[in-house]
Every structure is written in structure tokens, then in C-alpha cells.
Amino acid sequence: MKGARRPIGLAALLLVAVGVFAALGVWQVQRMHWKHALIARVDARVHAAPVALPADARLNADLEYLRVRVSGVYQGKATALVRAATDLGTGYWTMTPLRLDDGRTLWINRGFVPAGTTRTAASDATPEGHVAVVGLLRLTEPKGSVLQSNQPQADRWYSRDVSALATARGLGKVSPGFVDAQQETAAPVAASVKPVPGLTQIHFPDSHLSYALTWFAMAALSVFGLVFVWRRA
Known part of the structure; x- marks a missing residue:
């Protein structure tokens, strides 16, 4: 009796999936480190002593907050x-x-x-x-x-x-x-309304760790699937 044919195509597909999912997981870890560094910089700016307003040419994303x-x-x-x-x-x-x-x-x-x-x-x-x-x-x-x-x-x-x-x-x-x-x-103003300052909302979504774990889990499942179909054949 001839041996069963190895599922080369499916195995190749699963191997590619392992690489893609692992790469996405690594990318999310890198994004997490970048986001944490950004949060730390913004937190330092928000609580720092005030400085003079930079020149207009420098007013960009690097100076926000x-x-x-x-x-x-x-x-x-x-x-x-x-x-x-x-x-x-x-x-x-x-x-x-x-x-x-x-x-x-x-x-x-x-x-x-x-x-x-x-x-x-x-x-x-x-x-x-x-x-x-x-x-x-x-x-x-x-x-x-x-x-x-x-x-x-x-x-x-x-x-x-x-x-x-x-x-x-x-x-x-x-x-x-x-x-x-x-x-x-400023000089006091007698007015019917008074704006309430200090309500800046600073929020940076930080779900990169959960995303990374999801991608790594997908990579692990792909490895399991690769081993399973290869051994079954």
C-alpha cells in the first residue's frame, strides 16, 4: 500500500500563517513600547513647569500637550x-x-x-x-x-x-x-456665564498587549495545526 500523500499545500499555508501571525505579534509589542514611551512623554509635559510658546514653525505633533x-x-x-x-x-x-x-x-x-x-x-x-x-x-x-x-x-x-x-x-x-x-x-468679568478651564481629555488607547497575545496565540494554533495535519498524513 502506498503511503498517504503529504498535504504540502495546506502545510505551506499554515507555515505562512505562523510567520504572519508571529510578525503581527512582534509588531504589536513594538507598538506597545512606543505607546508607553509616548504616554510617559505626555505625562511629563502635562505636569512640567510652563514654558514660552515655541515659534509657529515648531508647532507640530512632537509638541502636543x-x-x-x-x-x-x-x-x-x-x-x-x-x-x-x-x-x-x-x-x-x-x-x-x-x-x-x-x-x-x-x-x-x-x-x-x-x-x-x-x-x-x-x-x-x-x-x-x-x-x-x-x-x-x-x-x-x-x-x-x-x-x-x-x-x-x-x-x-x-x-x-x-x-x-x-x-x-x-x-x-x-x-x-x-x-x-x-x-x-485677568481682570474679573461680571458675566452670566464663566468658562470652566482645565478639562483637557488625555486618553491614549493601549490595547497592544492584548492584540499581541491574540496574534501569538494564532501563531501557536497554526503551529499545532501544521504538526497535526503533517503527522496525520
């Missing part, structure tokens, strides 16, 4: 409200441009105001005169949220797109990022 200190004069009439969901509920971020002492214009997220707040009320709550702000540097959020696009013509904003906001308010060139205010030093 850098704690900065800026000062200047608010342009309250240009205030915009951007939809927000926070631990305090749904409402708006109060975005107001700040004319910096060095001549640049930088959007400041002065904080959260509840749903129902009008732009006029938020504008009236803007301090006059010279102000100082300490906060976290953020990157612009172009076009809108995942679910809804910004509607500049209707003054409806779902993301903090600093360029589009500046165009809608006729501000000209602005810095390519914005600052989430944590502290604001």
Missing part, C-alpha cells in the same frame, strides 16, 4: 463656540483668539460652557485688557468631528479647526495650534 505660558489681549468679539462633551455634560468649548505680546494670534480654548450658552454670552464673558494664560498646547482639528463636518457658513463648529475659525472671523494668519487653558490671570 506641551505646557505653555502666553500673554496678550483677547479679541472677544471673535469668540466661537465648538461642540463639546465633557465630564460636566454636553455644551461648548469657548474659543477666543488672543493677540500675543509678540504680535502673533493664538486661539485659546478658555474652557467649557453648558449647552444653551449663546455666542454673545460667551463673548461678554471675555476679560478685557492684558491677560496671562497657562495651558496645554494642542494641534488644530481640521474639517470637523468624525460624525459631523464644521459648517462655517452657519457658525456651527464640531472641531477646533483654527484656520477655518480664523477665516470665518476675518483674523488673517493665526498660529497653527491652540491652547487648552488651565489657568487664566
